[in-house]
Amino acid sequence: xxxxxxxxxxxxxxxxxxxxxxxxxxxxxxxxxxxxxxxxxxxxxxxxxxxxxxxxxxxxxxxxxxxxxxxxxxxxxxxxxxxxxxxxxxxxxxxxxxxxxxxxxxxxxxxxxxxxxxxxxxxxxxxxxxxxxxxxxxxxxxxxxxxxxxxxxxxxxxxxxxxxxxxxxxxxx
Numbered sequence: 001x002x003x004x005x006x007x008x009x010x011x012x013x014x015x016x017x018x019x020x021x022x023x024x025x026x027x028x029x030x031x032x033x034x035x036x037x038x039x040x041x042x043x044x045x046x047x048x049x050x051x052x053x054x055x056x057x058x059x060x061x062x063x064x065x066x067x068x069x070x071x072x073x074x075x076x077x078x079x080x081x082x083x084x085x086x087x088x089x090x091x092x093x094x095x096x097x098x099x100x101x102x103x104x105x106x107x108x109x110x111x112x113x114x115x116x117x118x119x120x121x122x123x124x125x126x127x128x129x130x131x132x133x134x135x136x137x138x139x140x141x142x143x144x145x146x147x148x149x150x151x152x153x154x155x156x157x158x159x160x161x162x163x164x165x166x167x168x169x170x171x172x173x
Contacts, residue, residue: 078095
Protein backbone atom coordinates (compact mmCIF):
# COMPACT_ATOMS: atom_id res chain seq x y z
CA UNK A 1 0.00 0.00 0.00
CA UNK A 2 1.30 3.44 -0.99
CA UNK A 3 1.84 6.01 1.77
CA UNK A 4 -0.48 8.98 1.95
CA UNK A 5 1.40 12.00 0.57
CA UNK A 6 2.08 14.82 2.99
CA UNK A 7 3.18 18.27 1.96
CA UNK A 8 6.70 18.10 3.35
CA UNK A 9 9.73 18.10 1.09
CA UNK A 10 12.87 16.12 1.86
CA UNK A 11 15.94 18.27 1.27
CA UNK A 12 18.59 16.38 -0.68
CA UNK A 13 22.33 16.75 -0.23
CA UNK A 14 23.54 18.46 -3.45
CA UNK A 15 26.81 16.52 -3.23
CA UNK A 16 25.20 13.08 -3.22
CA UNK A 17 23.49 10.99 -5.90
CA UNK A 18 20.60 8.59 -5.52
CA UNK A 19 21.37 5.61 -7.77
CA UNK A 20 19.30 2.62 -8.76
CA UNK A 21 19.35 -0.04 -11.42
CA UNK A 22 16.45 -2.01 -12.81
CA UNK A 23 15.97 -4.87 -15.19
CA UNK A 24 14.40 -4.20 -18.58
CA UNK A 25 10.90 -4.24 -17.02
CA UNK A 26 11.65 -1.66 -14.32
CA UNK A 27 12.15 -4.04 -11.39
CA UNK A 28 14.77 -2.74 -8.95
CA UNK A 29 17.96 -4.81 -8.99
CA UNK A 30 20.27 -2.35 -7.20
CA UNK A 31 19.90 0.70 -4.98
CA UNK A 32 22.61 2.68 -3.27
CA UNK A 33 22.54 3.58 0.42
CA UNK A 34 21.44 7.17 -0.29
CA UNK A 35 18.38 5.87 -2.16
CA UNK A 36 17.52 3.73 0.87
CA UNK A 37 18.04 6.70 3.21
CA UNK A 38 15.96 9.20 1.23
CA UNK A 39 13.15 6.84 0.19
CA UNK A 40 12.71 5.53 3.73
CA UNK A 41 12.41 1.97 2.45
CA UNK A 42 14.87 -0.71 3.47
CA UNK A 43 17.03 -2.28 0.79
CA UNK A 44 14.97 -5.46 1.21
CA UNK A 45 11.72 -3.54 0.62
CA UNK A 46 13.12 -2.02 -2.59
CA UNK A 47 14.90 -4.97 -4.19
CA UNK A 48 12.70 -6.90 -6.61
CA UNK A 49 9.94 -4.27 -6.53
CA UNK A 50 8.75 -2.18 -9.48
CA UNK A 51 10.45 1.20 -9.49
CA UNK A 52 7.05 2.88 -9.32
CA UNK A 53 7.04 2.04 -5.59
CA UNK A 54 8.28 5.63 -5.17
CA UNK A 55 6.00 7.26 -7.76
CA UNK A 56 4.27 10.34 -6.39
CA UNK A 57 0.59 10.76 -7.37
CA UNK A 58 1.39 14.32 -8.55
CA UNK A 59 3.37 12.83 -11.45
CA UNK A 60 1.46 12.67 -14.74
CA UNK A 61 1.43 9.27 -16.43
CA UNK A 62 2.42 10.84 -19.74
CA UNK A 63 5.88 11.65 -18.35
CA UNK A 64 6.52 7.96 -17.67
CA UNK A 65 4.97 6.94 -20.98
CA UNK A 66 7.42 9.15 -22.86
CA UNK A 67 10.29 8.18 -20.58
CA UNK A 68 9.70 4.48 -21.34
CA UNK A 69 9.44 5.19 -25.07
CA UNK A 70 12.91 6.73 -24.99
CA UNK A 71 14.75 4.29 -22.76
CA UNK A 72 13.21 1.17 -24.33
CA UNK A 73 14.74 2.36 -27.62
CA UNK A 74 18.13 2.64 -25.94
CA UNK A 75 18.02 6.43 -25.81
CA UNK A 76 19.24 8.14 -22.68
CA UNK A 77 17.08 10.86 -21.17
CA UNK A 78 17.01 13.33 -18.29
CA UNK A 79 13.74 13.92 -16.46
CA UNK A 80 12.64 15.97 -13.45
CA UNK A 81 10.59 13.70 -11.17
CA UNK A 82 8.71 14.10 -7.91
CA UNK A 83 9.11 10.95 -5.81
CA UNK A 84 7.20 9.73 -2.78
CA UNK A 85 9.06 8.50 0.30
CA UNK A 86 7.70 5.68 2.44
CA UNK A 87 6.61 8.13 5.15
CA UNK A 88 4.56 10.23 2.69
CA UNK A 89 7.04 13.07 2.25
CA UNK A 90 8.28 13.93 -1.24
CA UNK A 91 11.53 14.81 -2.97
CA UNK A 92 12.25 16.30 -6.39
CA UNK A 93 15.11 14.89 -8.42
CA UNK A 94 16.81 15.51 -11.74
CA UNK A 95 17.20 11.98 -13.02
CA UNK A 96 19.57 10.77 -15.72
CA UNK A 97 18.36 7.49 -17.23
CA UNK A 98 20.77 5.28 -19.14
CA UNK A 99 20.13 1.98 -20.85
CA UNK A 100 22.36 -0.99 -20.09
CA UNK A 101 22.99 -3.50 -22.88
CA UNK A 102 24.21 -7.05 -23.07
CA UNK A 103 27.77 -6.82 -24.42
CA UNK A 104 27.29 -9.82 -26.73
CA UNK A 105 23.83 -9.21 -28.16
CA UNK A 106 23.37 -5.45 -27.70
CA UNK A 107 19.93 -6.15 -26.23
CA UNK A 108 18.76 -3.84 -23.46
CA UNK A 109 19.03 -5.70 -20.16
CA UNK A 110 18.21 -2.87 -17.79
CA UNK A 111 18.48 0.76 -16.86
CA UNK A 112 20.52 2.89 -14.50
CA UNK A 113 19.05 6.01 -12.93
CA UNK A 114 21.26 8.59 -11.24
CA UNK A 115 19.41 11.32 -9.39
CA UNK A 116 20.52 14.59 -7.92
CA UNK A 117 18.86 17.58 -6.36
CA UNK A 118 17.10 20.05 -8.62
CA UNK A 119 16.77 23.80 -8.14
CA UNK A 120 13.66 25.29 -6.56
CA UNK A 121 13.20 27.43 -9.68
CA UNK A 122 12.94 24.35 -11.89
CA UNK A 123 10.58 22.50 -9.53
CA UNK A 124 8.26 25.50 -9.41
CA UNK A 125 8.10 25.65 -13.20
CA UNK A 126 7.78 21.92 -13.78
CA UNK A 127 5.22 21.39 -11.01
CA UNK A 128 2.85 23.82 -12.76
CA UNK A 129 3.25 21.96 -16.05
CA UNK A 130 2.84 18.58 -14.34
CA UNK A 131 -0.30 19.78 -12.54
CA UNK A 132 -1.81 20.83 -15.88
CA UNK A 133 -0.89 17.49 -17.49
CA UNK A 134 -2.37 15.59 -14.54
CA UNK A 135 -5.59 17.60 -14.73
CA UNK A 136 -5.91 16.83 -18.45
CA UNK A 137 -5.22 13.13 -17.82
CA UNK A 138 -7.97 12.96 -15.21
CA UNK A 139 -10.52 14.73 -17.42
CA UNK A 140 -9.59 13.57 -20.92
CA UNK A 141 -7.01 10.78 -20.68
CA UNK A 142 -3.33 10.29 -21.29
CA UNK A 143 -3.56 10.89 -25.05
CA UNK A 144 -4.97 14.39 -24.47
CA UNK A 145 -2.24 15.03 -21.92
CA UNK A 146 0.40 14.01 -24.45
CA UNK A 147 -1.14 16.29 -27.08
CA UNK A 148 -1.06 19.19 -24.62
CA UNK A 149 2.59 18.47 -23.83
CA UNK A 150 3.50 18.34 -27.54
CA UNK A 151 1.70 21.64 -28.08
CA UNK A 152 3.49 23.13 -25.07
CA UNK A 153 6.86 22.00 -26.44
CA UNK A 154 6.09 23.37 -29.90
CA UNK A 155 5.25 26.75 -28.33
CA UNK A 156 8.79 26.84 -26.91
CA UNK A 157 10.45 26.34 -30.31
CA UNK A 158 10.68 23.94 -33.21
CA UNK A 159 13.63 21.98 -31.81
CA UNK A 160 12.28 21.51 -28.30
CA UNK A 161 11.41 17.90 -27.56
CA UNK A 162 10.55 16.11 -24.33
CA UNK A 163 14.14 15.12 -23.56
CA UNK A 164 15.36 18.70 -24.16
CA UNK A 165 12.64 20.22 -22.00
CA UNK A 166 14.00 18.65 -18.87
CA UNK A 167 17.51 19.92 -19.47
CA UNK A 168 16.59 23.41 -20.61
CA UNK A 169 13.33 24.29 -18.88
CA UNK A 170 14.95 27.10 -16.92
CA UNK A 171 15.76 28.87 -20.24
CA UNK A 172 12.09 29.05 -21.21
CA UNK A 173 10.97 31.19 -18.30
